[in-house]
Amino acid sequence: MPPILPDFxxxxxxxxxxxxxxxxxxxxxxxxxxxVMAGILIQVLRLGPEEIVNLWNSLHFDLVQILCSCFFVIxxxxxxxxxxxxxxxxxxxxxYKPPVTCRVPFATFMEHSRLILNNNPKSVEFxxxxxxxxxxxxxxxxxxxxxxIPPAPTMEASRGEAEVVIFSAMDSLFKKTxxxxxxxxxxxxxxxxxxxxxxxSAMVINKYKLRxxxxxxxxxxxGCSAGLISIDLARDLLQVHPNSNAVxxxxxxxxxxxxxxxxxxxxxxxxxxxxxGAAILLSNRGSERWRAKYxxxxxxxxxxxxxDKAYRCVFEEEDKEGKVGISLSKDLMAIAGExxxxxxxxxxxxxxxxxxxxxxxxxxxxxxxxxxxxKPYIPDFKQAFEHFCIHAGGRAVIDELQKNLQLSxxxxxxxxxxxxxxxxxxxxxxxxxxxxxxxxGRMKKGDRIWQIAFGSGFxxxxxVWKCNRTIKTPRDGPWMDCIDRYPVxxxxxxKL
Amino acid sequence: MPTMVAAAMESPVWGQKLxxxxxxxxxxxxxxxxxxxxxxxxxxxxxxxxYFFQSEAVQDLSVRDLKEPMFQWLEFSFTTSGRIRRSExxxxxxxxxxxxxxxxxxxCDKTIDEWLATNDNHQxxxxxxxxxxxxxxxxxxxxLVFVQLTWxxxxxxxxxxxxxxxxxxxxxxxxxxxxxxxxMAGQIPSKSFQVxxxxxxxxxxxxxxxxxxxxxxxxxxxxxxxxANNRKMETHCFHVTAKQLHHIESTTYQPSQxxxxxxxxxxxxxxxxxxxxxxxxxxxxxxxxCTNDYLKMRENEMPTNGMTLSTVEADFSVSKGEIVxxxxxxxxxxxxxxxxxxxxxxxxxxxxxxIVYGANLTFVDLEEANLYGLKLKGKKPVxxxxxxxxxxxxxxxxxxxxxxxxxxxxxxxxxxLPEYQIEKLxxxxxxxxxxA
Numbered sequence: 056m057p058p059i060l061p062d063f064x065x066x067x068x069x070x071x072x073x074x075x076x077x078x079x080x081x082x083x084x085x086x087x088x089x090x091v092m093a094g095i096l097i098q099v100l101r102l103g104p105e106e107i108v109n110l111w112n113s114l115h116f117d118l119v120q121i122l123c124s125c126f127f128v129i130x131x132x133x134x135x136x137x138x139x140x141x142x143x144x145x146x147x148x149x150x151y152k153p154p155v156t157c158r159v160p161f162a163t164f165m166e167h168s169r170l171i172l173n174n175n176p177k178s179v180e181f182x183x184x185x186x187x188x189x190x191x192x193x194x195x196x197x198x199x200x201x202x203x204i205p206p207a208p209t210m211e212a213s214r215g216e217a218e219v220v221i222f223s224a225m226d227s228l229f230k231k232t233x234x235x236x237x238x239x240x241x242x243x244x245x246x247x248x249x250x251x252x253x254x255x256s257a258m259v260i261n262k263y264k265l266r267x268x269x270x271x272x273x274x275x276x277x278g279c280s281a282g283l284i285s286i287d288l289a290r291d292l293l294q295v296h297p298n299s300n301a302v303x304x305x306x307x308x309x310x311x312x313x314x315x316x317x318x319x320x321x322x323x324x325x326x327x328x329x330x331x332g333a334a335i336l337l338s339n340r341g342s343e344r345w346r347a348k349y350x351x352x353x354x355x356x357x358x359x360x361x362x363d364k365a366y367r368c369v370f371e372e373e374d375k376e377g378k379v380g381i382s383l384s385k386d387l388m389a390i391a392g393e394x395x396x397x398x399x400x401x402x403x404x405x406x407x408x409x410x411x412x413x414x415x416x417x418x419x420x421x422x423x424x425x426x427x428x429x430k431p432y433i434p435d436f437k438q439a440f441e442h443f444c445i446h447a448g449g450r451a452v453i454d455e456l457q458k459n460l461q462l463s464x465x466x467x468x469x470x471x472x473x474x475x476x477x478x479x480x481x482x483x484x485x486x487x488x489x490x491x492x493x494x495x496g497r498m499k500k501g502d503r504i505w506q507i508a509f510g511s512g513f514x515x516x517x518x519v520w521k522c523n524r525t526i527k528t529p530r531d532g533p534w535m536d537c538i539d540r541y542p543v544x545x546x547x548x549x550k551l
Numbered sequence: 552m553p554t555m556v557a558a559a560m561e562s563p564v565w566g567q568k569l570x571x572x573x574x575x576x577x578x579x580x581x582x583x584x585x586x587x588x589x590x591x592x593x594x595x596x597x598x599x600x601x602y603f604f605q606s607e608a609v610q611d612l613s614v615r616d617l618k619e620p621m622f623q624w625l626e627f628s629f630t631t632s633g634r635i636r637r638s639e640x641x642x643x644x645x646x647x648x649x650x651x652x653x654x655x656x657x658x659c660d661k662t663i664d665e666w667l668a669t670n671d672n673h674q675x676x677x678x679x680x681x682x683x684x685x686x687x688x689x690x691x692x693x694x695l696v697f698v699q700l701t702w703x704x705x706x707x708x709x710x711x712x713x714x715x716x717x718x719x720x721x722x723x724x725x726x727x728x729x730x731x732x733x734x735m736a737g738q739i740p741s742k743s744f745q746v747x748x749x750x751x752x753x754x755x756x757x758x759x760x761x762x763x764x765x766x767x768x769x770x771x772x773x774x775x776x777x778x779a780n781n782r783k784m785e786t787h788c789f790h791v792t793a794k795q796l797h798h799i800e801s802t803t804y805q806p807s808q809x810x811x812x813x814x815x816x817x818x819x820x821x822x823x824x825x826x827x828x829x830x831x832x833x834x835x836x837x838x839x840x841c842t843n844d845y846l847k848m849r850e851n852e853m854p855t856n857g858m859t860l861s862t863v864e865a866d867f868s869v870s871k872g873e874i875v876x877x878x879x880x881x882x883x884x885x886x887x888x889x890x891x892x893x894x895x896x897x898x899x900x901x902x903x904x905x906i907v908y909g910a911n912l913t914f915v916d917l918e919e920a921n922l923y924g925l926k927l928k929g930k931k932p933v934x935x936x937x938x939x940x941x942x943x944x945x946x947x948x949x950x951x952x953x954x955x956x957x958x959x960x961x962x963x964x965x966x967x968l969p970e971y972q973i974e975k976l977x978x979x980x981x982x983x984x985x986x987a
Contacts, residue, residue, distance in 0.1 A: 155575040155622050162634060162650035163571050166692045193577045193649065199615075204569040551648070 077438070080410035141297070141339040143290050144347030145520065146234075148335040149227035150486050151220050151306075152533040153196035157330060160193045161186060165551055168325075171205050171315065178317035185326045187548045190450035190471065194537075195329040195478035198310045206313045213249055213310040214258075216330070220306050221255065222262060224334040231531075232336050234300065236263040241292050241301035242271040243285045245482055247511075249308035250275035259304065270296075278369065278510025279446055281305065282482035283518050286337070287354040293339040300340070306332030307481035314380035321380030327449055331480025331487065349504070349520040353405050357398040357515045365390045369511035381511075388455055394515035395459060398507070399434075402517055406439040406503070436460050439503065440519075443467065444488040446508035447474035456507070472541050477533070482508070487533060491541070494534040498526040563666075564679040564701060566658045571694075573651035575622040578629045582647040583636075586717065588896035589856040589889065591643065592766060595776050595906050596716035597940040598724050599681040600922070603663055606706030608930035614656055617700060620735045625652060627744055628727060628853055631696045631718060635686060641902050643717075650692070655682050655699040655711075662705035667934055677936050678786070681711030684940070687775035698728075710925065710932075719854030721937055721949075722920050726849035729924040736926065744853045763891035764862045765839040767910030767943060768903050778906055782944050782969040787977065788936055789987045791818065793959035799984060804875040812878050814962055815842075815950045819914040820877035821984060822948055822966070822976070826912065827869040829975040835945065837864045839913040840885050847919070858915075860892065860907060861885035881914075909943025909967075917951045918962070931955075935963075942967045 079086065099107065165183060172178045200212035221244070228234065242265065244256040254273035259265070272288060274281050282305035289301040309330055314321050338347070359365035368384040384390075404412060411434040418432035436443075443466045445456050453474065457467045469488040473480075477487050485506045492498055502522040509515050534541070625632050632652060633645040659666070659680075682697040695718050699711035714724040730740070769778045791799075796814060803817065819840070827833050839862055846857035863885045869877065896905075907913070922935040934954050939947055946968035953961035964987075968976065980987035 156619050158573055158575070158622070160573055160577070160649035160651070162648040162692075163573055166650055166694075167571065169689065169692055202570045204571075207568070 077408065077410040080413055081408045083409070141294055142344070143293055143351040144338050144340075144343050144523065145349040145351065146336040146338050146343050146347045147228065147232045148333055148348075148486055148489070149224050149231055150483065150490050150533045151224040151227075151330075151332040153330045157196035157198060157202075158194055159197045159202070159329075161191075161549065161551055164197075164326075167202075167204050172317050175317040178319060178322060181319050182322050182326060183551065185323060187551060188450065189326055190453075190474050190545055191327070191329075191478050192475040192543070192545075194476055198308075198330055200310045201313055205315065208311045208313060210251070210311075213308055214251065216310045217246070217249065217251075217255055217258065217306070217308050218262075220308070220330065220332040221259060221304055221334070224304065224306070224332045225259065225263070225302070227531075228302070228334040228336055234302075234336060237266055238300055239263075239265055239269060239302050240296060240299040241289060242269055242304075243274065243289055243301065244272070244304045244306075245274040245277065245281040245285045246306050246308055247276055247278050247281055247481065248312045249310075255304075278512060278514065279307075279448060279479075279481045279484075280508035280510030280512075280514045280516040282333075282485055283354060283506065283508050283516040284356065284514075285482075286335070286351070286518055287356060287516075289337050290351060290354060293337065296339075298340050299338070301337045303335045303337065304332065305335070305482040305486070307483070312381075314378065316374045316376055316378035316380055318374040318378075318380065318382070320382045320384070321374060323383055323449075324381050327479040329478030329480055331477055331483045333483035333486035335486065344523075347523050348526060350523050351518065352503070352521050353402065353517075353519040355398055355402045355405070355517045357394055357401065359390065359394050359397065359513045359515075362390075362513075365394070365513040368513055388451060390513050391452065391509050391515070392455065392459065394509065394513055395456065395507070398515040398517055399436075402519070403434055406505075406519055407434050407436070408438055411435055411438060433459075433461065436505070437462065437466070440505040441499075441502040442469070442492050442497070442504040444485045444492075444504060444506040445470040446506075447471075447477075447479055447484040447488065448509060449479060450474065452509065468542050471545060472543070475543060475545055476537065476541070482510075490529075490532050491534055491538075493526045493529055494532060494538045495541075496528045498522050500525045562679060563661055564657050564659050566656075568656045570654050570656075571651040572618055572621040572625065572654050572698075573649050574625040574629055574632050576626050578632070578647045578649050582629070584630045584633060584645040584647055586642075586644055587856065588893045590717050590719075591896055592892050592905055592907055593716040593720075593856050594643070594686075595769070595772065595778055595904060595941050596908050597684050597777075598712075598714040598716055598721050598937065599678065599684075599940060600712040600714070600721070600724060600728065600935065600937045601677045601680045602710040602712075602728070602922075602925050602932040603667065603934045604708050604710070604927055604930065605663060605933050606708075608927045608932075609708040610706065610928075612708075612927065614700065617735075618654065621652070621654075621698075621731065623739070624731050624734045627730065627740060630853060631727065633695065634692060635690050635695075635717075637690075645695075645718075650694065652696045652698060653682070653694040655697060657699060657701045659701050659703045659709075661703060663703050663707035663709075663933065664705070666703065677711075677788075677938065680709045682713045684713040684715065685775065685777045686715055686717075687773075687777075690774040690776070696727075707933075716856070716939075716941075720843070720856050720858045721915070721917050722843055722846070722849050722858070723852075723854035723856075725920045725922055725924070726852070727854060729921060730850075732924070732926045736929070740851050744851055761891065763860075763888040763895060764837055765860045765888050765907055765910060765913075766892055766895065766905045767907075769906055769943075770904070771902075772904050777941050778904075778943070780942075780944055782971075784942060784944075784946070784967055785970045785973050786938055786965065786967045787973050787987075788938075788963060788965040789980075790953055790961055790963055791986050792953070792956070792961040794961075795986055796961060799986075803878075812875075812882050813916075813918065815914070815916040815918050816878040816881045817874065818950055818962065818964060819881055819948065820874045821980070822914075822964070823912070824869055824872070824874060824877060825976055825979040825983070826968075826972065828979060829972060833868065833870050835912045836869070837862055837911050838881075839907070839911045840881060841908075841913060841915040843916065843919060859887050859889055861887045862911065906941070906943045908939050908941070908947040909945050912945045913942075913947040915939070915947065915949045917949055920952065922952055923954065936965060938965055938967060944969065946972070 168182050169179050198216040200207050256271040256273040285303045368390050371381045415432050422429045447470050453470050469491040473487045504520045506518045633647040634650045636646045686693045695715045697713035701709045712728050844859045923931045949965045951963040953963050977987045
């Protein structure tokens, strides 16, 4: 018993020391200002009211001087307000909920794979092992064309899936926000692997009869992090165009992309990618400030494409039999870690409190000058953010990030549960995760959210949002009928 | 015959596309469904039911309209979506893992009327309209139920149900498919399904210990659940109209002689006698009778094997006896063997494999089955046929209710017998009884 107590007490002491240090450094300006103001106040009181009036009269103000000072102040204020970047608000967003007729339980997916890959028992075994450890649940969905043995992907089926997903999400968005189609000034659609002519953005414009002077963009081929790239593009456009609404649609169309071969490195996407999509309304209108859910604070994009290994680690190519699939290299996790580090290095100074930055700087200096063997200090991002939305790319990605950023199970709960209920829905998964946090009633005014996504290229993109108003538990949304069952315990290996 | 040659060249049913349909709600993990000994006795048999609908019943119904209600349908009897697994002792059970039901979409070059007319030819082609199902060799990943939707040239459609007998008997299969029609019409069952718990031995007899005669041991099949036949089997089906039935009844016996002899017993007697006339051994002396004595209501119940298996032994010469005597024998002197079967399978340590249908000449009474209860857009099927696959060499005869026609309902007789017996039997039945 005796040895334990000193440890406990020393750790408690350490905790208080840490807290004290953080409070001191983070509020240093306030703490320095207080003694100064106290000093002035005491001095003023000592002088007495008559002395102050005399001081005032001796200043000899005349009209010109007063006018010039006023103009000067007004001028500075105008320059300040004009050059401040516009606030970008996220008014609301809607996620697509696939119908039960698209449901694919484990057993069915496995059975279909066995029938399709029947000449290759090794590939079947491999796929079974991936699926058992994937972290997916029994309710993820695939489009109808993929339910056939073998899958029947046609252009028509792909367009059909795109229409169902995108139009459902947009209808839902219109209903939630009261937006009229002709009020959309900017439209950005991102879908990595399906890019028909005319584009998906043209499809949306045609369906909803949007204005002829709309600024529309269609981003394809940019991977799972394209959602945040679209947000970044929308932000830049909203800086240039005042008083505008931008709609961003993030989705991934599964129908044309089922890999029909048996090369192991290419089988993983079949197991993880599932149907999903989201539509987001961003605005820079002042009138939206009151009802917007979030305000966009930062977007940080990091691209490691200059490195050959990073460029090739997620690569779409033909296998030995000529079947096209997306090949994932074995270094994927390592490269993701590198990309994350780059991104963190840029975003850290923007979001971390001064206390953490100071510690990081001191450790950095110490390592450079004194002793390279000191462990690098990993800043505590839990102090910068209340919520984390890590792209549900796969169980390994979430595990890796949880380890690297030292996050607790509750921080990554949104990501894990999204992976379980919806699978990897690519660029829209971040929105399902936000929706989870809202559905759980955890989103309060002032909360800061960090969305991180990885994508082919290799890219690591982050967005930081600040919650604008406490969000009541929504009565609609993709989690509506199942949120009570979550969080679930996801076993390491699920026996099929 | 030219038509036979043409049929052999290319199949009239083509363009098969397979997909799966699963229960709408997750059944929940760790739901393992135990199989009774009666279920295991039937594991090597498969039921096929084909329902023919004219175009008015299926006009404007797309594949999607048919598939979408299926998700809700499968929520109720969730065992049909499960898969076979073996426990540590090797005993099979059903893991309710939502693997789902396999759907086959196909097309046919003929019209419904053309198809039904060709039924008098040799091989009943109905087997093309329901998928040829065998559990195994990949036992854990073999669907227990297939549903084949075949569109005909005239706009009509057939629904072919392939059902593993281990799940339940023909009455359960019929109730299962009828429920699809109900759900499509918007009548959702309100309560969840009861599992029927078989009473320990529903037959009053086990004072006579011994082996059941209705069961026959076969060579081990391992994980591929089908036996091979020593003889080539053929299936033939014919309609006995209500008028013909009435004629038979009036000619074979006086009204006072029959107390509670049903059409099933009369028809079975006729066929038994006719067969014994053509067989060299004048046999068979023992036949198996399969009837539904206890579980009348199958709606809203989990599928089960609830039919009674009995044997009848004739101690007189079958070919020379009176039909009415034979019918009375079947009606009154049959010995139920469910208890014996249970006992035998309970002690089946070494996991031997058995067949029931075709171990002896088997007669199956499906007269009371609600086969015309599957309605699409409120319309009944124009014709329904059931057959059993995996039948042993002695053959099986099913007596089914016939379609409604003027004059009332007749019966459909579907026989699966060795090829060489079918032709001769047809001759005798036509000559002596004016049926077939």
